Amino acid sequence: MSTKLEVKNVSYExxxxxxxxxxxxxxxxxxxxxxMITGLIGHTGSGKSTLVQMLNxxxxxxxxxxxxxxxxxxxxxxxxxxxxxRVGLVFQYPEYQLFEETVSADIAYGPKxxxxxxxxxxxxxxxxxxxxxxxxxxxxxxxxxxxxxQKRRVAIAGILAMRPEVLVLDEPAAGLDPIGRxxxxxxxxxxxxxxxxxxxxxxxxxxxxxxYAERLVVMSESRVILAGTPDEIFRRADxxxxxGLDVPQITRTMMRLSELGLPCRTDIFxxxxxxxxxxxxxxxxxxxx
Amino acid sequence: MLKxxxxxxxxxxxxxxxRLDPRVKIVLTVLYIVALFLAKSMLSFVFILCVTVxxxxxxxxxxxxxxxxxxxxxxxxxxxMILNLxxxxxxxxxxxxxxxxxxxxxxITTAVYMLVRIVCLLAGTSILLTYTTSPITxxxxxxxxxxxxxxxxxxxxxxxxxxxxxLRFIPTLIEETDKIMSAQKARGADFTSGSLLHRVRxxxxxxxxxxxxxxxxxDELAIAMExxxxxxxxGRTRMNRLHMHIRDYGALVCMVLFGAGIVVLNIxxxxxxxxx
Ligand SMILES: Nc1ncnc2c1ncn2[C@@H]1O[C@H](COP(=O)(O)OP(=O)(O)O)[C@@H](O)[C@H]1O
Ligand SMILES: [Mg+2]
Numbered sequence: 215m216s217t218k219l220e221v222k223n224v225s226y227e228x229x230x231x232x233x234x235x236x237x238x239x240x241x242x243x244x245x246x247x248x249x250m251i252t253g254l255i256g257h258t259g260s261g262k263s264t265l266v267q268m269l270n271x272x273x274x275x276x277x278x279x280x281x282x283x284x285x286x287x288x289x290x291x292x293x294x295x296x297x298x299x300r301v302g303l304v305f306q307y308p309e310y311q312l313f314e315e316t317v318s319a320d321i322a323y324g325p326k327x328x329x330x331x332x333x334x335x336x337x338x339x340x341x342x343x344x345x346x347x348x349x350x351x352x353x354x355x356x357x358x359x360x361x362x363x364q365k366r367r368v369a370i371a372g373i374l375a376m377r378p379e380v381l382v383l384d385e386p387a388a389g390l391d392p393i394g395r396x397x398x399x400x401x402x403x404x405x406x407x408x409x410x411x412x413x414x415x416x417x418x419x420x421x422x423x424x425x426y427a428e429r430l431v432v433m434s435e436s437r438v439i440l441a442g443t444p445d446e447i448f449r450r451a452d453x454x455x456x457x458g459l460d461v462p463q464i465t466r467t468m469m470r471l472s473e474l475g476l477p478c479r480t481d482i483f484x485x486x487x488x489x490x491x492x493x494x495x496x497x498x499x500x501x502x503x
Numbered sequence: 504m505l506k507x508x509x510x511x512x513x514x515x516x517x518x519x520x521x522r523l524d525p526r527v528k529i530v531l532t533v534l535y536i537v538a539l540f541l542a543k544s545m546l547s548f549v550f551i552l553c554v555t556v557x558x559x560x561x562x563x564x565x566x567x568x569x570x571x572x573x574x575x576x577x578x579x580x581x582x583x584m585i586l587n588l589x590x591x592x593x594x595x596x597x598x599x600x601x602x603x604x605x606x607x608x609x610x611i612t613t614a615v616y617m618l619v620r621i622v623c624l625l626a627g628t629s630i631l632l633t634y635t636t637s638p639i640t641x642x643x644x645x646x647x648x649x650x651x652x653x654x655x656x657x658x659x660x661x662x663x664x665x666x667x668x669x670l671r672f673i674p675t676l677i678e679e680t681d682k683i684m685s686a687q688k689a690r691g692a693d694f695t696s697g698s699l700l701h702r703v704r705x706x707x708x709x710x711x712x713x714x715x716x717x718x719x720x721x722d723e724l725a726i727a728m729e730x731x732x733x734x735x736x737x738g739r740t741r742m743n744r745l746h747m748h749i750r751d752y753g754a755l756v757c758m759v760l761f762g763a764g765i766v767v768l769n770i771x772x773x774x775x776x777x778x779x
Pocket of ligand 1: 228229236237238256257258259260261262263264265
C-alpha cells in the first residue's frame with residue numbers, strides 16, 4: 215500500500231491581515247492511500263472544503279506541503295495546471311458551473327484545455343458519460359434543460375473526462391434523493407475500479423461513508439483529529455458525537471440493542487452486517503429455547 | 504482573491520462613527536467632499552489631513568486595512584500625479600528643464616495636493632459611509648433623506664429597495680464568482696496567460712454560470728418577497744426608526760466648523776501671500 219497524496223503540516227487562513235481573517239486549517243497532516251476511497255467527514259465549517267482545494271493547488275498553504283507521489287505540488291507553480299489534471303476536483307453543487315451549449319461540449323471543456331485531439335476528446339466524453347450513466351441522447355441537449363440530478367452527473371463527468379489519477383469530490387450527493395445519491399456513488403466507484411484511481415469524498419452522511427469508504431479522515435475545528443478504517447472510526451461514537459457528527463443509524467441501533475442487554479456486536483455499520491448479526495442472535499435464542 | 508477587496512466593504516464595530524445616524528453620515532460625507540474641493544492652500548491641506556487622520560482614529564479601523572483598500576486605485580493616483588507634475592505650467596523659472604520636460608514648483612505642489620485630495624476623498628468617504636455603516640442602514644438613511652421627493656412622485660422607496668438588494672447581493676456574487684473561477688480552474692481554465700482575445704474568451708465559462716445564477720436568485724427573491732405580501736412602499740411601517748441623538752448634532756456642528764476652517768485658512772494664506 216502506498217501513499218498517493220500527502221498533506222504535511224498544512225495551515226491556511228482566509229483574508230489574512232483584515233478584520234475578517236479566519237483560520238481554516240491548523241497544522242493539518244493526513245495521507246491518502248493509492249487506489250482507495252477515503253471519506254473526509256466533519257461538521258460544517260471544520261475546513262473540509264478548504265482542505266480539498268489545497269489538494270489540486272487552488273489554494274496555497276500558508277505553511278506546510280502537499281505531496282503528490284512524493285513531490286511538492288508547489289515545487290514548480292508553472293506546472294500547476296498539470297497537477298489539476300491529475301487531481302480532479304468536483305466542487306460542491308458543481309451543476310452551477312455548467313456553461314456550454316451542449317452537454318457533450320461541457321464535458322469536453324476539461325479535456326480541451328488539456329490540449330487533446332478531437333478523437334481522443336470524443337472518446338473521453340463518451341466514456342465519462344457512461345460512467346455517470348448519462349444516456350447518449352442527452353449529450354446533444356443543453357445542460358440547462360436537464361434535471362438537477364442529471365446536471366450534477368454532467369458536472370462530474372466533466373472531471374472524469376480528464377481521467378484524473380486522484381478524484382476529489384466535495385459533498386457530491388448533497389441535496390439529491392436516495393436514488394440520485396446511489397447513482398453518483400456507484401459512478402465514482404466504477405471510475406475508481408476502472409482506472410485504479412485514488413478517491414477522496416467529502417460527505418455528511420455516515421451511512422454513505424460506511425457503505426463506500428475504505429478509509430476515513432475526521433476533521434473538527436480546522437484540524438484532523440482522527441484517521442483510520444471505518445471500523446476504527448465508528449467505534450469512537452462518543453468522540454464523533456462530541457464534535458457534532460454521528461455514527462451510522464444501524465450502528466446506533468446495534469448499540470441500543472447491546473444496551474438493552476442483548477449480546478450483540480456494536481462494531482457494525484452496514485445493513486448487511488447487521489442483518490447477519492441479528493439472524494445469528496435469533497438463531498442462538500431459538501437454540502436456547 | 505476577489506473577496507479581499509476592501510474598498511466599499513462594511514466592517515462591523517461599535518465606534519462613535521458606527522453609531523452615528525446614517526442620515527447625518529450622508530450629509531457629513533457631502534460636506535466633507537465639498538470642503539475637500541474648497542481647499543486651495545498648503546495650510547488647508549494639512550488641516551484636511553489632520554481631520555482625516557482623526558476620522559481614521561475615531562473609526563477604530565486598522566490603518567493597514569484602509570490603505571489596502573486604496574490599492575486598486577493606486578494606478579489612478581500615480582497617473583494623476585504624473586500628469587500634474589509634467590503639465591502644470593508655472594510662472595517662474597522651471598525647477599527642472601531637460602529636453603521637452605519642464606517641471607515647475609507649481610507642478611510639484613499641484614501634484615501633491617491632488618494626491619492628498621484623492622487619498623482623503625477615498626479614506627474620508629469610505630470611513631464615514633461604507634466602512635462604518637451597514638448597507639441596510641445606509642439605504643435606510645438615503646430613503647429617509649430623499650423622502651420629501653416622493654411628493655414629486657419620485658419612487659423613493661422603490662429606489663431604496665433596489666439599492667438594498669443590489670448591495671445585499673454584491674458579496675454573494677463576488678463569492679459566487681470566486682467559486683466558479685476556482686471550479687473552472689480545476690478543469691484547466693487559464694485566465695492569466697495568452698493573448699487578449701484568449702483571455703476574453705476564457706471569461707465565458709465564468710460569465711455564463713454567473714448570469715444564470717444571478718437570474719435564478721432574482722427569481723427566487725421575487726417569489727420570496729411576493730410570498731410575504733410585499734407590494735412596494737405605500738403604507739409600510741418600519742421596526743427600527745431612525746432617531747437623532749446629541750452626538751449626531753455634534754457631528755454636524757463639527758463638520759460645518761471643518762468647512763469653515765478650510766475657507767478661513769484659504770483666505771488667510773492668500774492674505775499673507777503664501778497661496779499655492
Ligand atoms: N472564502 C472564504 N472566505 C473566508 N472564510 C472562509 C471562506 N471559505 C470558508 N471560510 C471559513 O473557513 C472555515 C472552514 O470552511 P470550509 O472549509 O468551507 O468548511 P467545511 O467545508 O468543512 O464546511 C469556516 O470557518 C469558514 O467560515
Ligand atoms: Mg464545505
